[in-house]
Amino acid sequence: MVNRKNIMRLLQFRTDKHMVISFYMGIGVYKSKRKAYEIEAKDIIKSAMAEAGIGGDVKEEVEADAKRILDFLRMDFMGRARGLAIFACEPENLWQVYRLPVTVPDRCVIDHVPFVMPMLKIVDEGRRFCVVVTDKEKARIFTLYLGEMTERTDLFDVVPGWHKQGGWSQARYQRHIEDHVNRHLKHVADSLFDFYKREGFGHLIIGGPQEIRTRLYRILHSYLQRIFRGFISVEVTSSADEIAEAASKIVEETESSQSRLLTQRILEPKGQHITVKGLKETIGALEEARVHTLVLVEHELIPGSMCTKCEKIDVPGTKVCSLCGSEMQAVDDVSEYLARLAVGQDAEVSYVSNGFGLERVGGVGAILRW
Numbered sequence: 001m002v003n004r005k006n007i008m009r010l011l012q013f014r015t016d017k018h019m020v021i022s023f024y025m026g027i028g029v030y031k032s033k034r035k036a037y038e039i040e041a042k043d044i045i046k047s048a049m050a051e052a053g054i055g056g057d058v059k060e061e062v063e064a065d066a067k068r069i070l071d072f073l074r075m076d077f078m079g080r081a082r083g084l085a086i087f088a089c090e091p092e093n094l095w096q097v098y099r100l101p102v103t104v105p106d107r108c109v110i111d112h113v114p115f116v117m118p119m120l121k122i123v124d125e126g127r128r129f130c131v132v133v134t135d136k137e138k139a140r141i142f143t144l145y146l147g148e149m150t151e152r153t154d155l156f157d158v159v160p161g162w163h164k165q166g167g168w169s170q171a172r173y174q175r176h177i178e179d180h181v182n183r184h185l186k187h188v189a190d191s192l193f194d195f196y197k198r199e200g201f202g203h204l205i206i207g208g209p210q211e212i213r214t215r216l217y218r219i220l221h222s223y224l225q226r227i228f229r230g231f232i233s234v235e236v237t238s239s240a241d242e243i244a245e246a247a248s249k250i251v252e253e254t255e256s257s258q259s260r261l262l263t264q265r266i267l268e269p270k271g272q273h274i275t276v277k278g279l280k281e282t283i284g285a286l287e288e289a290r291v292h293t294l295v296l297v298e299h300e301l302i303p304g305s306m307c308t309k310c311e312k313i314d315v316p317g318t319k320v321c322s323l324c325g326s327e328m329q330a331v332d333d334v335s336e337y338l339a340r341l342a343v344g345q346d347a348e349v350s351y352v353s354n355g356f357g358l359e360r361v362g363g364v365g366a367i368l369r370w
């Protein structure tokens with residue numbers, strides 16, 4: 001299960017003597033051909049070994065881990081996920097498989113630490129939507145995450161039919177039905193709040209007949225009302241694709257307004273908020289453990305320097321490490337190191353779209369705790 005706790009464990013993992021294979025694969029292209037995954041995976045791992053210059057004693061270990069990954073793809077892998085992440089280091093007893101709800105670019109990295117960046121994007125709760133669709137008697141709950149719609153549960157309360165109510169007056173019968181509808185909606189509202197507490201999501205969308213969805217909204221817990229983003233006109237019997245399609249406009253609007261707001265908060269802080277922007281200031285804030293939310297521009301590379309000895313990060317062109325005095329090396333992209341530092345300090349990591357202005361100050365900034 002992809003969650004913050006597991007990722008923290010991966011972030012803290014480090015081996016000096018051995019190597020960790022971090023293997024990512026997007027799934028869907030070869031749906032019916034399992035063999036194709038294996039061939040593809042073999043190639044990815046092979047070039048990662050060449051790139052990392054694996055030789056000597058560790059070569060055998062890495063090859064054994066690689067074989068385990070290929071065996072997994074052949075034997076155990078059912079191919080229902082959209083993406084797959086595997087972390088393997090047999091000598092240190094590390095073997096973790098994550099089936100991911102979203103596709104990831106194929107990639108393999110062999111290093112002394114796991115490569116967790118693509119996982120960080122997946123825990124960003126701000127991008128998880130909950131869609132509930134209800135009528136007078138049924139309800140369905142879905143999560144919508146980066147385009148992936150998953151049905152989570154099925155709630156079903158029966159409203160009594162006419163035939164059982166022989167001798168009742170019209171008025172009494174109506175009250176009886178209303179009691180059931182109220183109880184059903186209360187049950188939906190409670191289930192949603194439990195779900196929110198258990199797994200967390202950043203946004204809520206409600207679908208169903210107009211009168212019913214409004215009634216559900218009114219009895220929701222105030223937390224859920226706060227993250228409510230809009231109503232959609234769908235039926236409980238609509239297909240998951242139809243519901244996702246109806247929600248897509250709200251999702252798009254929410255994501256871009258989030259990107260805009262977050263970028264604005266960093267570039268023009270108001271009131272109590274303390275923020276930093278640009279690589280230099282952000283590194284400083286991370287080193288002082290002051291970051292509450294690290295904000296990165298999606299798909300933006302952040303060139304920098306890294307100490308060959310202590311892995312301190314600095315701005316591009318830095319020659320000598322300010323911590324240990326060792327030589328610094330130019331690196332194409334330091335965004336993953338920044339994200340690791342942040343998650344290691346229990347800070348949040350959020351990604352914003354390009355085009356709202358953060359890319360003009362180096363593609364990175366942060367909201368600080370103090």
Ligand SMILES: [Zn+2]
Binds near residue numbers: 310311312325
């Ligand atoms: Zn150093």
